[in-house]
Amino acid sequence: MKHVLITGASSGIGKQLALDYAAEGWKVTACGRNVERLEALAAASEQISILTFDITNLEDTRQALAWVQADLAILCAGTCEYLDNGVVEADKVLRVMTTNLMGPINCLDALLPGMATGTRIALVGSTASLVPLPRAEAYGASKAALAYFCRSLSLDLAPRGIALSLVMPGFVKTPLTDSNDFPMPMMITVEKSSEFIRKGLARGASEIAFPPLFAWVLRFISVLPQSLLRLLAKRLVR
Ligand SMILES: NC(=O)c1ccc[n+]([C@@H]2O[C@H](COP(=O)([O-])OP(=O)(O)OC[C@H]3O[C@@H](n4cnc5c(N)ncnc54)[C@H](OP(=O)(O)O)[C@@H]3O)[C@@H](O)[C@H]2O)c1
Structure with missing residues (x-):
């Protein structure tokens, strides 16, 4: 039986991915901090077992993941906080960078020694890293740094036969986006998002950006001259 580990x-x-992989017959190790929500998830399928730890704590992460041997690890846990009116609050930026960048790196530190040839790790970034968006200084920078880390590490892990995938969702309706107070174009459901991710990983894609039209528009904007890019990005999300 194939084994997938999912953080977040x-x-x-992450929850939808856990349910869908379990339904496909995978053994699922579902990770997070909230025990009640994880226990409720595990109650939904006997394929799902849980691990509770904070990805920002390296020692706890190492302890939790020391014996895990997975065919696929999806590092999905993340957070989002926006800056307001251009006020740079360093503690806010640090929180976002610690969870979104150091969190997955802590998981990689803990998981990689146990990953065998032929396995795959997916890092969940964001299409927000493609274009500088208003208020997304901390979030976008954390995901841009994660994208660089992923692309660079994939070169170094190739000789060991460990593949990396960078997942870049657009807007997905989740508790994370429920608190957003601005228009979120082309928003999709968690079910659709899980489908894009599972299909992309199954075909061994190194980059999975969706929904395709939204990702294409952002990629197109990202290659425009900076002056045009600034104009368009301002209009895309307030
Ligand atoms: N929703 C979107 O539109 C969207 C778009 C682009 C990218 N993404 C990315 O997709 C991923 C999942 O987002 P989501 O929308 O599904 O958010 P969500 O519903 O808020 O879920 C976030 C998950 O991350 C876990 N988590 C957060 N901090 C953690 C920590 N320190 N240690 C361990 N687990 C932690 C949470 O678990 P606990 O609360 O149990 O700790 C929760 O399971 C994130 O990386 C996000 O940046 C989302």
Whole structure:
């Protein structure tokens, strides 16, 4: 039986991935901090077992993941906080960078020694890293740094036969986006998001950006001259 480990499985995209992989017959290790929500998830399928730890704590992460041997690891846990009116609050930026960048890196530190040839790790970034968006200084920078880390590490892990995939969702309806107070174009459901991710990983894609039209528009904007890019990005999300 194939084994997938998923961080951020207590909510949103990660939770849907856990349910869908379990339904496909995978053994699922669902990770998060919220025990009640994880226990409720495990009650939904006997394929699902849980691990509770905070990805920002390296020692706890190492302890939790020391014996895990997975065919696929999806590092989905993340957070989002926006800056307001251009006020740079360093503690806010640090929180976002610690969870979204150092969190997955802590998981990689803990998981990689146990990953065998032929396995795959997916890092969940964001299409927000493609274009500088208003208020997304911390979030976008954390995901841009994660994207670089992923692309660079994939070169170094190739000789060991460990593949990396960078997942870049657009807007997905989850508790994370429920608090957003601005228009979110082309928003999709967690079910659709899980489908894009599972299909992309099954075909061994190194980059999975969706929904395709939204990702294409952002990629197109990202290659425009900076002056045009600034104009368009301002209009895309307020
Ligand atoms: N929703 C979107 O539109 C969207 C778009 C682009 C990218 N993404 C990315 O997709 C991923 C999932 O987002 P989502 O929308 O599904 O968010 P969500 O519903 O808020 O879920 C976030 C998950 O991350 C876990 N988590 C957060 N901090 C953690 C920590 N320190 N240690 C361990 N687990 C932690 C949470 O678990 P606990 O609460 O149990 O700790 C929860 O399971 C994130 O990386 C997000 O940046 C989302």
